[in-house]
Amino acid sequence: MHTDIETIVQAIGQGSIPSQASEAQTFAIVRFPEEKRLVVTGGLHPGRELEGERTEAGGTPVFVGPLSHGNALALMRHFPFTAPVPHRGRPFTLGLGDRLGIASGGHLRAIQGRGVFPVLAQQSIRELNLTGRTYEEVLAAAAFAVFEEGYKDGYGADGDHLKTPDEIRYALRCGYTMITLDCSEQIDNTAASLGDAEAKARYDGLPADLREHYEDKYLGRQVPVDGGPVIDPERLVRIVLIYQAAISYTIGIFHSLIATTGRPIDFEMSIDETLTSTDPAAHYIVARELLDAGVVVTSLAPRFCGEFQKGIDYIGDPVLFEKEFALHARIADHLGYKISVHSGSDKFTVFPAVGRLTQGRVHVKTAGTSWLEALRVIAQREPALYRELHAFSLAHVEEAKRYYHIGTSSETIPALNSTPDDRLSGYMDREDARQALHISYGLILEAKTPAGEDRFRGRIYACLYKHADAYAEGLIRHIGRHLDTLGQ
Numbered sequence: 001m002h003t004d005i006e007t008i009v010q011a012i013g014q015g016s017i018p019s020q021a022s023e024a025q026t027f028a029i030v031r032f033p034e035e036k037r038l039v040v041t042g043g044l045h046p047g048r049e050l051e052g053e054r055t056e057a058g059g060t061p062v063f064v065g066p067l068s069h070g071n072a073l074a075l076m077r078h079f080p081f082t083a084p085v086p087h088r089g090r091p092f093t094l095g096l097g098d099r100l101g102i103a104s105g106g107h108l109r110a111i112q113g114r115g116v117f118p119v120l121a122q123q124s125i126r127e128l129n130l131t132g133r134t135y136e137e138v139l140a141a142a143a144f145a146v147f148e149e150g151y152k153d154g155y156g157a158d159g160d161h162l163k164t165p166d167e168i169r170y171a172l173r174c175g176y177t178m179i180t181l182d183c184s185e186q187i188d189n190t191a192a193s194l195g196d197a198e199a200k201a202r203y204d205g206l207p208a209d210l211r212e213h214y215e216d217k218y219l220g221r222q223v224p225v226d227g228g229p230v231i232d233p234e235r236l237v238r239i240v241l242i243y244q245a246a247i248s249y250t251i252g253i254f255h256s257l258i259a260t261t262g263r264p265i266d267f268e269m270s271i272d273e274t275l276t277s278t279d280p281a282a283h284y285i286v287a288r289e290l291l292d293a294g295v296v297v298t299s300l301a302p303r304f305c306g307e308f309q310k311g312i313d314y315i316g317d318p319v320l321f322e323k324e325f326a327l328h329a330r331i332a333d334h335l336g337y338k339i340s341v342h343s344g345s346d347k348f349t350v351f352p353a354v355g356r357l358t359q360g361r362v363h364v365k366t367a368g369t370s371w372l373e374a375l376r377v378i379a380q381r382e383p384a385l386y387r388e389l390h391a392f393s394l395a396h397v398e399e400a401k402r403y404y405h406i407g408t409s410s411e412t413i414p415a416l417n418s419t420p421d422d423r424l425s426g427y428m429d430r431e432d433a434r435q436a437l438h439i440s441y442g443l444i445l446e447a448k449t450p451a452g453e454d455r456f457r458g459r460i461y462a463c464l465y466k467h468a469d470a471y472a473e474g475l476i477r478h479i480g481r482h483l484d485t486l487g488q
């Protein structure tokens with residue numbers, strides 16, 4: 001580790017610290033004892049646009065600054081490959097959510113040589129709130145990792161599960177290249193459980209021109225793909241009741257906020273947060289309506305049959321999944337966008353089918369699994385800290401369930417006091433423990449001591465900073481397994 005500035009400047013000059021030149025200046029990210037910092041050498045006024053301190057080493061001006069959002073913006077100006085880009089048209093794209101802001105380096109190494117386009121900065125507002133981070137910070141972390149890894153093949157930034165115009169404006173203002181619109185508040189889930197007569201009565205209450213529009217276009221027709229279902233009256237009534245508000249909301253959002261940004265945006269419509277799985281006929285009608293209204297769709301996320309719970313494998317009948325997924329994939333292909341698979345962490349049972357049926361044209365989102373890999377490193381390297389985190393998670397699991405739904409019970413998790421240190425990481429191989437630890441990430445990061453200081457956050461970051469290579473190796477192995485099973 002280099003600490004004094006002259007040695008650092010020498011190491012940059014000799015190439016033992018990787019750097020990139022922009023005009024007369026040389027930029028490098030350097031590991032200091034506590035944290036990484038941006039170091040810029042050379043130039044007449046080095047770092048005038050940068051946040052940090054100006055100093056000197058052997059007559060050369062040197063600038064040392066934090067990995068802040070302001071410095072990330074400067075980096076993007078000097079090195080355009082560090083700015084996010086849209087990915088429409090790219091076949092396999094992978095969302096790699098990084099809740100701690102330190103996983104992107106490992107993620108980039110995991111995808112190396114696999115032809116995968118990574119969406120590194122992928123975060124929902126819920127995740128921002130639970131981790132106490134901002135869109136600016138999330139994007140900066142990705143940009144610095146891209147620079148540090150010397151990765152030049154492009155990455156995306158996804159404002160995930162955004163619901164309101166303000167949330168969308170915020171992500172766009174920060175330079176995000178993908179917007180995932182969450183229509184769950186416009187989807188009428190109550191219509192799914194109505195009796196036929198009740199549903200028909202409610203449908204008849206809709207404006208006549210709206211009903212005519214749907215009936216003329218879809219009634220009695222087959223979804224135009226191999227094996228596509230016929231849209232009979234009962235089906236159409238329900239689809240219109242459940243989705244028509246979401247359809248018009250999405251069209252409005254696209255034309256008022258997305259199409260007017262002046263740059264291409266990957267627009268994804270997510271209808272995965274519904275109570276029941278998405279009828280392929282509903283998927284078709286929703287997408288057809290959007291496209292006919294001029295919405296440019298990069299991807300669409302249906303809800304699939306079975307359960308996609310956080311951080312564990314698929315729950316359900318894989319044969320049934322495959323049958324339904326094949327239809328969704330054909331509809332997406334026919335209409336010219338990609339299927340997006342949400343909660344894609346650890347769904348190893350269905351990944352081979354997802355890869356094969358989409359012929360590798362698919363978007364898969366992961367996030368929680370990288371947090372669990374971080375906990376695996378802590379379990380292996382700092383057992384005492386892990387024990388505290390584990391006990392805290394279990395004590396707060398009911399509270400954490402307010403944010404995420406899980407199906408496992410924490411009562412089956414083997415007791416901490418009878419588990420020796422060298423077996424602690426085994427918790428990360430059990431679904432019950434994975435889920436309890438997964439959903440409590442926000443409570444862990446935001447936990448405070450009685451004096452109001454962070455209880456765990458600093459120690460978590462310090463441990464993962466010290467064992468950065470172990471974390472990267474864990475991610476290479478685990479995200480690699482995702483890609484292997486997806487056929488990438």
Ligand SMILES: [Zn+2]
Pocket residue numbers: 161270272273301342343
């Ligand atoms: Zn989702």
